[in-house]
Amino acid sequence: MNKEDFIIHAFLNEKNGDDGAIINQWCYSKDLFFENVHFKREWLSLEQIATKAMLVNISDAIVMNAEPKYALLGLALPNLSNEEIKILQKGFLKTAKKFGIKIIGGDTIYNDKIDISITIISKIRKKAIFRKGLKKGHLLAYTGNLGESLRGLEILQNGGKLNLNHRFIKPKLRADFFYEIAPFISCAMDISDGLSKDLSRLLVKNKCGIEWLKNLDDYTLYSGEEYEILFAFDEIQRFKIEQIAKKHRVKLNIFGKAMKGKYEFNGREHHF
Amino acid sequence: MNKEDFIIHAFLNEKNGDDGAIINQWCYSKDLFFENVHFKREWLSLEQIATKAMLVNISDAIVMNAEPKYALLGLALPNLSNEEIKILQKGFLKTAKKFGIKIIGGDTIYNDKIDISITIISKIRKKAIFRKGLKKGHLLAYTGNLGESLRGLEILQNGGKLNLNHRFIKPKLRADFFYEIAPFISCAMDISDGLSKDLSRLLVKNKCGIEWLKNLDDYTLYSGEEYEILFAFDEIQRFKIEQIAKKHRVKLNIFGKAMKGKYEFNGREHHF
Secondary structure (H helix, E strand, O other), X not given: OOHHHHHHHHOOOOOOOOOOEEEOOEEEEEEEEEEOOOEOXXXXXXXXXXXXXXXXXXXXXXXXXXXXXXXXEEEXXXXXXXXXXXXXXXXXXXXXXXXXXXXXXXXXXXXXXXXXXXXXXXXXOOOOOOOOOOXXXXXXXEXXXXXXXXXXXXXXXXXXXXXXXXXXXXXXXXXXXXHHHHHHOOEEEEOOXXXXXXXXXXXXXXXXXXXXXXXXXXXXXXXXXXXXEEEEEOHHHHHHHHHHHHHOOOXXXXXXXXXXXXXXXXXXXXXX | OOHHHHHHHHOOOOOOOOOOEEEOOEEEEEEEEEEOOOEOOOOOOHHHHHHHHHHHHHHHHHHOOEEEEEEEEEEEEOOOOHHHHHHHHHHHHHHHHHOOOEEEEEEEEEOOOOEEEEEEEEEEOOOOOOOOOOOOOOEEXXXXXXXXHHHHHHHHHOOOOOOOOOOOOOOXXXXXXXXXXXXXXXXXXXXXXXXXXXXXXXXXXXXXXXXXXOOOOHHHHHOOOOOOEEEEEOHHHHHHHHHHHHHOOOOEEEEEEEEOOOXXXXXXXXXX
16 A cells, blocks of 8 residues: 555545545545645746646546635745745636636745645535446546646656646646536546556446556556546446537547456556 | 735635635635644654644634534655554544544645645534624733743744643644634634734724733733634623633633724744
8 A cells, every 4th residue: 555545544434535525515625736746846837836736626626526616725835026926826816717716715834845735615516426436337438648747747857848738737627528428427536646546546446447448558557647537437328428528529538448356556656 | 014914915805814714604714734834843743743733723713613524634744654644643533533523535745844734614603703893992802821832932942842731732722612702702813923913913904903901021922823812802791701711711811902093013923
């Protein structure tokens, strides 16, 4: 058991173990976005840091089939100038506005680096989607193209630069698509630690193995921070989901089928 | 304007500027508790770190007149052993249990130090108490004895040790007392940055000055992380509040009266 799994297990109760926790049709999620853990200062501008911190948190709400409404910001900041704080603020506010989120509070402290903690309070749309719900025979799918985030990370680690809209800088969330397929799927989670790792969590939770329908390369399997969506559905919903994907121009990759058995994660984890 | 005030101002809306934000009778609060900002590793055991991180967050809920119900934990941790994680966990779980809180989720990452971010979701009891509400003529009061936290900090900074129940290690919250006086007071906040600093926030927010009824020494004025409560009430409620304080054996210090005018904070802030 790795450390995160150990800690998750230590605090396990019926509410957690998903991207968000649901209470009375509200979803609560919290993700950390820390300098030298998730990003290096030279890789992202202050506005990009704030924007990505918001997006990775909003992603959790979306995959629970919830609409983000409010945010609390925990900001641990080094000695930034007022001008720099305004640029950081712009990233938070623009992203909040885009998703209809009101920033309702939080905490700010001095720190030796930029460490951001965000809590998103989101409203469930009809019914929540959980990681649990996968049944044997269900098709496993992910959205978009995986691998770009890891490729971007490698470019940055080698001193290169990325385009402003590169997935590593600004993840592309699939809210409209996901909200529309939600009634037809059995479970979902976002891909933050790499498809292989996140798939193993999904399969373990549902006590399933997998029959692979496609060969996936290492970039697809091990690229973290993609914020594409891993989900599953009964074969009977396939046509409907394909239609919705077409409508939203979202690439749909059906790569496996849940089976009796066990899937062991034995790849590398996403850490730099 | 100092940096925290600048940032608070940058994100200001009608919901924030209090210890918690209220939406539909729920209160949402978030405080950071970071190594080398709020504590040093040699000052607190892992259990004490977790306990204090919880208490400073629960304090925010209490002074809004809310009962804490749920918590999200953001844990950025260095490479701790499983044994150490269990000790940390004990601090979270014992404190959560004591206050009837369920830990519903969060996020865990590796980091170079122990940085904790907690979100508390609490239920308002009848009506929320805000920082706003002070009227000219209201009496200003604080609970307990201030200064102990700063004295403890000085002892630690000089290499000394503190008793396990010292306020700097384990703040004493006044939940039962506060819930009982809440219907009779006009405003409140916890004393986290020192009475002088927090009083200035309260007075500025309510556009009031102060007539001092007592001379307060520097330890009383400038000791942060006390988590005693600063509050105000109409003189007509004085007897009732004194009775409730007596019942709960809480020392009540009526030290000033809100007046027309302006209070300027010009002391030192609480940072080590």
